[in-house]
Amino acid sequence: MDEVGRGAWAGPVSVGVALIPAKATKRTMPRWLRDSKQLSEARRESIFDSVGAWCVDWAVGHATPEECDQWGMRIALRLAAQRALAGLERPPDALLVDGPLDLVSEPEAAPGPVHPVVGGDARCASVAAASVLAKVVRDRLMRAESDHFPAYAFEQNKGYPSPTHQMALRGYGLSSIHRRSWAFTEGLPWSDRWPTVRLVAEGANPADGAVAP
Numbered sequence: 001m002d003e004v005g006r007g008a009w010a011g012p013v014s015v016g017v018a019l020i021p022a023k024a025t026k027r028t029m030p031r032w033l034r035d036s037k038q039l040s041e042a043r044r045e046s047i048f049d050s051v052g053a054w055c056v057d058w059a060v061g062h063a064t065p066e067e068c069d070q071w072g073m074r075i076a077l078r079l080a081a082q083r084a085l086a087g088l089e090r091p092p093d094a095l096l097v098d099g100p101l102d103l104v105s106e107p108e109a110a111p112g113p114v115h116p117v118v119g120g121d122a123r124c125a126s127v128a129a130a131s132v133l134a135k136v137v138r139d140r141l142m143r144a145e146s147d148h149f150p151a152y153a154f155e156q157n158k159g160y161p162s163p164t165h166q167m168a169l170r171g172y173g174l175s176s177i178h179r180r181s182w183a184f185t186e187g188l189p190w191s192d193r194w195p196t197v198r199l200v201a202e203g204a205n206p207a208d209g210a211v212a213p
Contacts, residue, residue, distance in 0.1 A: 002128075002134055010179065011065065011159035013063050013080055014060055015083075016131065033125060045136060057088050058129070058130070059086075061083030061084030062080050069181040093112050097127075100118055101116060152164070
Protein backbone atom coordinates (compact mmCIF):
# COMPACT_ATOMS: atom_id res chain seq x y z
CA MET A 1 0.00 0.00 0.00
CA ASP A 2 1.04 3.59 -0.60
CA GLU A 3 -0.65 6.96 -0.29
CA VAL A 4 -0.63 10.02 -2.53
CA GLY A 5 -2.05 13.49 -2.05
CA ARG A 6 -1.28 13.95 1.64
CA GLY A 7 0.53 17.24 1.03
CA ALA A 8 -1.94 18.62 -1.54
CA TRP A 9 -4.15 21.62 -0.82
CA ALA A 10 -7.01 20.39 -3.00
CA GLY A 11 -8.51 17.10 -4.06
CA PRO A 12 -8.67 13.74 -2.32
CA VAL A 13 -6.03 11.84 -0.43
CA SER A 14 -5.67 8.46 -2.10
CA VAL A 15 -4.30 5.05 -1.16
CA GLY A 16 -3.32 2.37 -3.64
CA VAL A 17 -3.06 -1.34 -2.91
CA ALA A 18 -1.38 -3.79 -5.26
CA LEU A 19 -1.33 -7.59 -4.97
CA ILE A 20 1.59 -9.08 -6.85
CA PRO A 21 2.08 -12.70 -7.95
CA ALA A 22 3.59 -14.99 -5.31
CA LYS A 23 6.39 -15.98 -7.71
CA ALA A 24 7.16 -12.47 -8.92
CA THR A 25 10.80 -11.79 -9.75
CA LYS A 26 12.77 -8.88 -11.12
CA ARG A 27 12.56 -10.49 -14.57
CA THR A 28 8.74 -10.48 -14.48
CA MET A 29 8.42 -6.91 -13.18
CA PRO A 30 7.19 -4.25 -15.60
CA ARG A 31 10.00 -2.19 -17.03
CA TRP A 32 10.53 1.16 -15.31
CA LEU A 33 8.59 0.14 -12.20
CA ARG A 34 9.85 2.17 -9.24
CA ASP A 35 8.70 4.78 -6.75
CA SER A 36 6.23 7.01 -8.60
CA LYS A 37 8.06 10.13 -7.39
CA GLN A 38 11.10 9.05 -9.40
CA LEU A 39 9.09 8.91 -12.63
CA SER A 40 7.77 11.68 -14.83
CA GLU A 41 4.02 11.99 -15.32
CA ALA A 42 4.39 10.77 -18.91
CA ARG A 43 6.38 7.72 -17.79
CA ARG A 44 3.83 6.84 -15.08
CA GLU A 45 1.05 7.00 -17.64
CA SER A 46 3.01 4.88 -20.09
CA ILE A 47 3.55 2.01 -17.61
CA PHE A 48 0.15 2.22 -15.89
CA ASP A 49 -1.51 -0.55 -17.90
CA SER A 50 1.46 -2.91 -17.66
CA VAL A 51 1.71 -2.39 -13.88
CA GLY A 52 -2.00 -3.07 -13.48
CA ALA A 53 -1.78 -6.19 -15.66
CA TRP A 54 1.21 -7.48 -13.68
CA CYS A 55 -0.76 -7.31 -10.42
CA VAL A 56 -3.01 -10.17 -9.37
CA ASP A 57 -5.42 -7.48 -8.18
CA TRP A 58 -5.27 -3.79 -7.38
CA ALA A 59 -7.47 -0.90 -6.26
CA VAL A 60 -7.30 2.75 -5.24
CA GLY A 61 -9.39 4.26 -2.46
CA HIS A 62 -10.00 7.94 -1.76
CA ALA A 63 -10.98 10.21 1.10
CA THR A 64 -12.63 13.49 0.11
CA PRO A 65 -11.39 16.97 1.01
CA GLU A 66 -14.40 17.25 3.34
CA GLU A 67 -13.34 14.08 5.15
CA CYS A 68 -9.78 15.38 5.42
CA ASP A 69 -11.16 18.52 7.07
CA GLN A 70 -13.63 16.74 9.32
CA TRP A 71 -11.45 13.88 10.56
CA GLY A 72 -7.86 14.97 10.01
CA MET A 73 -5.29 13.39 7.75
CA ARG A 74 -4.56 10.25 9.75
CA ILE A 75 -8.19 9.11 9.85
CA ALA A 76 -8.72 10.21 6.23
CA LEU A 77 -5.81 7.99 5.19
CA ARG A 78 -7.35 5.06 7.05
CA LEU A 79 -10.66 5.64 5.28
CA ALA A 80 -8.93 5.68 1.90
CA ALA A 81 -6.99 2.55 2.79
CA GLN A 82 -10.13 0.69 3.87
CA ARG A 83 -11.87 1.69 0.65
CA ALA A 84 -8.90 0.47 -1.38
CA LEU A 85 -9.02 -2.90 0.40
CA ALA A 86 -12.78 -3.09 -0.14
CA GLY A 87 -12.16 -2.64 -3.87
CA LEU A 88 -10.11 -5.84 -4.11
CA GLU A 89 -11.71 -9.04 -5.35
CA ARG A 90 -9.39 -11.16 -3.22
CA PRO A 91 -7.85 -10.35 0.17
CA PRO A 92 -4.06 -10.08 0.51
CA ASP A 93 -2.16 -12.47 2.76
CA ALA A 94 -0.26 -9.55 4.30
CA LEU A 95 0.23 -5.84 3.74
CA LEU A 96 3.43 -3.88 3.26
CA VAL A 97 2.67 -0.20 3.86
CA ASP A 98 5.01 2.58 2.77
CA GLY A 99 6.25 4.75 5.62
CA PRO A 100 6.23 4.45 9.40
CA LEU A 101 2.44 4.52 9.85
CA ASP A 102 0.05 1.59 9.84
CA LEU A 103 -2.73 2.79 7.53
CA VAL A 104 -4.98 -0.07 8.64
CA SER A 105 -4.64 0.20 12.40
CA GLU A 106 -7.90 -1.49 13.40
CA PRO A 107 -7.24 -5.26 13.61
CA GLU A 108 -10.70 -6.13 12.32
CA ALA A 109 -10.07 -4.04 9.18
CA ALA A 110 -6.77 -5.71 8.31
CA PRO A 111 -6.91 -8.81 6.08
CA GLY A 112 -3.62 -10.08 7.51
CA PRO A 113 -0.38 -8.88 9.13
CA VAL A 114 0.45 -5.22 8.42
CA HIS A 115 4.11 -4.22 8.10
CA PRO A 116 5.04 -0.53 7.76
CA VAL A 117 8.21 -0.21 5.65
CA VAL A 118 10.07 3.10 5.69
CA GLY A 119 11.07 3.90 2.11
CA GLY A 120 8.95 1.01 0.91
CA ASP A 121 8.07 2.63 -2.40
CA ALA A 122 11.77 2.63 -3.30
CA ARG A 123 12.55 -0.82 -1.82
CA CYS A 124 9.53 -3.05 -2.53
CA ALA A 125 8.09 -3.77 -5.97
CA SER A 126 4.58 -4.24 -4.59
CA VAL A 127 4.66 -0.86 -2.82
CA ALA A 128 6.11 0.79 -5.93
CA ALA A 129 3.24 -0.68 -7.97
CA ALA A 130 0.70 0.68 -5.46
CA SER A 131 2.46 4.04 -5.64
CA VAL A 132 2.27 4.25 -9.45
CA LEU A 133 -1.34 3.09 -9.62
CA ALA A 134 -2.52 5.49 -6.92
CA LYS A 135 -0.59 8.42 -8.39
CA VAL A 136 -1.93 7.94 -11.91
CA VAL A 137 -5.53 7.48 -10.75
CA ARG A 138 -5.40 10.59 -8.56
CA ASP A 139 -3.65 12.65 -11.25
CA ARG A 140 -6.40 11.74 -13.71
CA LEU A 141 -9.04 12.85 -11.21
CA MET A 142 -7.31 16.20 -10.74
CA ARG A 143 -6.94 16.73 -14.50
CA ALA A 144 -10.68 16.15 -14.82
CA GLU A 145 -11.34 18.65 -12.02
CA SER A 146 -9.27 21.27 -13.85
CA ASP A 147 -12.05 21.57 -16.42
CA HIS A 148 -14.34 22.83 -13.64
CA PHE A 149 -11.75 25.05 -11.92
CA PRO A 150 -9.42 26.32 -14.69
CA ALA A 151 -7.94 29.19 -12.66
CA TYR A 152 -6.08 26.85 -10.31
CA ALA A 153 -4.23 24.85 -13.03
CA PHE A 154 -4.98 21.53 -11.37
CA GLU A 155 -4.00 19.77 -14.60
CA GLN A 156 -0.43 20.91 -13.87
CA ASN A 157 -0.10 20.96 -10.07
CA LYS A 158 -2.68 18.23 -9.16
CA GLY A 159 -3.77 20.30 -6.15
CA TYR A 160 -0.28 20.76 -4.71
CA PRO A 161 1.15 24.25 -4.03
CA SER A 162 2.50 26.03 -7.10
CA PRO A 163 2.86 29.73 -8.00
CA THR A 164 -0.22 29.62 -10.25
CA HIS A 165 -2.24 27.77 -7.63
CA GLN A 166 -1.26 30.20 -4.88
CA MET A 167 -1.99 33.24 -7.04
CA ALA A 168 -5.43 31.87 -7.94
CA LEU A 169 -6.19 31.32 -4.27
CA ARG A 170 -5.42 34.96 -3.50
CA GLY A 171 -7.67 36.10 -6.31
CA TYR A 172 -10.51 33.59 -6.25
CA GLY A 173 -10.39 32.07 -2.79
CA LEU A 174 -11.16 28.41 -2.16
CA SER A 175 -12.88 26.09 -4.60
CA SER A 176 -15.28 23.38 -3.50
CA ILE A 177 -12.49 20.77 -3.61
CA HIS A 178 -9.98 22.64 -1.43
CA ARG A 179 -9.17 21.49 2.09
CA ARG A 180 -10.56 24.32 4.15
CA SER A 181 -8.98 23.54 7.52
CA TRP A 182 -5.37 23.65 6.26
CA ALA A 183 -3.11 26.49 7.43
CA PHE A 184 -2.75 27.89 3.89
CA THR A 185 -6.35 29.16 4.02
CA GLU A 186 -5.46 31.81 6.62
CA GLY A 187 -6.50 35.20 5.26
CA LEU A 188 -7.79 33.96 1.90
CA PRO A 189 -10.82 35.82 0.50
CA TRP A 190 -14.23 34.26 1.08
CA SER A 191 -12.87 31.65 3.46
CA ASP A 192 -13.92 31.03 7.04
CA ARG A 193 -10.55 32.45 8.09
CA TRP A 194 -10.86 35.69 6.07
CA PRO A 195 -10.56 38.59 8.56
CA THR A 196 -13.59 40.85 8.75
CA VAL A 197 -12.65 44.42 7.79
CA ARG A 198 -15.12 47.21 8.49
CA LEU A 199 -14.49 50.33 6.44
CA VAL A 200 -16.13 53.59 7.50
CA ALA A 201 -18.06 55.06 4.59
CA GLU A 202 -16.74 58.33 3.25
CA GLY A 203 -18.28 61.26 5.12
CA ALA A 204 -20.02 59.06 7.67
CA ASN A 205 -19.72 59.43 11.40
CA PRO A 206 -18.01 56.33 12.85
CA ALA A 207 -20.22 56.64 15.88
CA ASP A 208 -23.24 55.96 13.65
CA GLY A 209 -21.83 52.57 12.66
CA ALA A 210 -22.05 53.30 8.94
CA VAL A 211 -19.73 51.17 6.86
CA ALA A 212 -18.76 51.10 3.25
CA PRO A 213 -20.36 48.36 1.12
